[in-house]
Amino acid sequence: MSTFPSLQQLHDLKPLQQPTYPDSGAVQATVDRLRGLPPLVFAGECDALKAKLAAVSRGEAFLLQGGDCAETFAEVTADNVRNKLRVLLQMAVVLTYAGSMPVVKLGRLAGQYAKPRSSDLETRDGVTLPAYRGDAVNAFEFTPEARIPDPGRMLDVYNNSAATLNLVRAFVTGGYADLRQVHAWNNDFIRESPFAQRYEQMATEIDRALEFMKAIGANPDEFRGVDFYSSHEALLMEYEHAMTRIDSRTDKPYNVSGHFVWIGERTRQLDGAHVEYFSHIQNPIGVKLGPTATADDALGLAAKLNPDNEPGRLTFITRFGAEKIREGLAPLVEKVSAEGVSVAWISDPMHGNTFTSSNGYKTRRFDDVIDEVQGFFDVHRSLGTVPGGVLVEMTGDDVTECIGGGEELDEASLAHRYESVVDPRLNRVQSLELAYLVAEMLRRG
Template sequence: MTTTSDLGDLDAWRALPAVQQPEWDDPEEVRAVTAELAKAPPLVFAGECDQLKERLAEVARGEAFVLQGGDCAETFAGSTADAVRNKLKTLLQMAVVLTYAGSVPVVKIGRMAGQFAKPRSKPVEVRDGVTLPSYRGDAVNGAEFTPEARRSDPRRLLQAYHCSAVTLNLCRAFTKGGYADLRQVHAWNQDFVASSPAGQRYERLAGEIDRALAFMKACGADPEEFHSVEFYSSHEALLLEYERALTRIDSRTGLPYDVSAHFLWIGERTRALDGAHVEFASRIRNPIGVKLGPTTTPDDALALIERLNPDGEPGRLTFITRMGAGRIREVLPPLVEKVSQSGGPVVWMCDPMHGNTFEAPSGHKTRRFDDVLDEVAGFFEVHRSLGTHPGGIHIEFTGDDVTECVGGGQEIVEEDLHQRYETACDPRLNRSQSLDLAFIVAEMYRGSQ
């Protein structure tokens, strides 16, 4: 079992290459901000992280499914009660569809309460001959194309912390205070059912759930699980100064946990074995995810297991594959085979968003809903053929009626993208597309059992 001495120096990452980090102007200002963060109360608790690890261990054993989703990049302006409720509502609706139509327990993880930073493919952006630093998320700089906004400002890390706290408080209130009660299943849909084919289909399922609940109550059964849900937060552990400042030693075990979120993942651009991000993640005891793109080799996957889960702890490590619809059936099988042969208890999740992005003629980044579906279908096909468990999906969505991805039941076309293109970074599924996806994934899951 891992001990404190095994975990060693929590600052060992500082001696290694740390890619995708902001270029802060004033190191002293960074030190002052991180010192303030280091004294701040935890956003989550170590016991909650351990509980999620237990739930993910159930997924690794093939007993449950993970739904992880939310914004590509949260914004400070979006940390409002309405925005948080709409995202949470969509996640709950998707989870209900997967639980009832897929006949599987669903672990619910939001890409929420901390997803304020984004890796970028280019360090600068050029517009009309003007070159400025790229927007790296509200935790680093502003989206406005001005020198003032694009300056990397460490004080924004404090604002990211406070917005995360607000969002988590709202999520806890909604999920524990009656809003997540299954008897609310129709109320979540009132603003949506008339205008959306997905909403109408969901309403029919809600009617079935109502009848099932009435039957159970008549039989004298009214489980507490029907009145609230377990909800966990997650984000990419990108800004290492922020994550290190929010790492605490758990009083129960003497082990370090990053209390900025329950679940943290390492991105495709930052998963180098000799890099700072993998080193940092190896020291904390949260459940950890790693994004695996199409260049990942089976040996890469085994090496990541050895670095991040040497004890083979169930629920500790999740591989989130992001291959692209055209590559997943070719690239994923050797990874799954090699990992399965190693005996490592890994959760396999599918991110069908990041490998399917393209630029429309209008200049908008977008994704085709059919490509998203095809990558998920490939994910299920591979796992079905190998006899392994397709553990979950990781998607970018919003609870709003945006027009950022083309296709879906409402048939958004490329000419519609400008109407409500509101993302701070990458295109997201809207609420209708998210529900469409949930129904189809539920059918795929049942077919894979």
């Protein structure tokens, strides 16, 4: 393997979507401090996830990835982390039963603090300031002081990610993730939601399966806990490079800020700094592919990022939008499959379906989200390839950020509880609805 690039070598490639810090000395001090901190995740955990993603690519498992568009430091509380985890576990139970296969649970959390933006600047009422790039870079408040990029925030990212991972590990090993309890929550959802009657039959079937297991005395460890992994877009070059360690077992570099990291649609240039960095780390990795991606782009990325064609190493996360998914995705999947490339295909039905409502809120229609997932399944079924999973921006709270769904949220409803600082998320009820609808797609084969 070629020598791991220095931070300066990566900067020579002019990485995109990076903040402009006013004090280079403070940046260096922060990077030096990060390099000396303990890992947030371990190489062996990353390898275990890679093996599970290899199963996803073969159609032997399904990936559920979910969490915030952009985490904030203020929301790192036990209640918020528990609520997100609870909904993800509820979704996973439904998908596991419907698909008759393991569901790999991957949180979009414990590191999702930096966001790419379409413009470096934001203007309000004639005042122009640097854009908010996530709590990893600056603050959301629209003041000159808040919007100055602060490298010290990268240390806050580390500390808040550590706190989140500690909470998640405690929950998933301490009985909170017990399968029977999680299914009981789903039954509560069915009983309390008049629009959820269509999902009642599946819930009843799961009940019977669990009663059968109880009757024969089965109580495996898998009932009482789950494997849960963290992921984020590895955007900030200083932070990600500083959080890269050489594993003592293999003498190879791993990004120890998260189990799974991905390259965004705006930073996937084949000759760019992010692709170069990702080509060296050993984590399982992803790349977002949107409407501008071609089959040759996908093949070039696969050759650069996974030259040995290692199963589980590379995941393509598609984000075309409901109107473009069927026509746009098919040529990519067909050519990549024909070339024998080992990759897991995952649907991100959120980012391609964003629009601004008539009352000024950035939002998404639930029906568009579902239609994109259905289009993703349709393409793979028609080609005989594997629809490997879904990535959902969601929260465990009852926010009002996406319109539609069984609650029939309309544009006027958005003002009631719109809390996202960047992109709109599915709320608790919409997330569970999505899980049941995707479960029906899995069942139809």
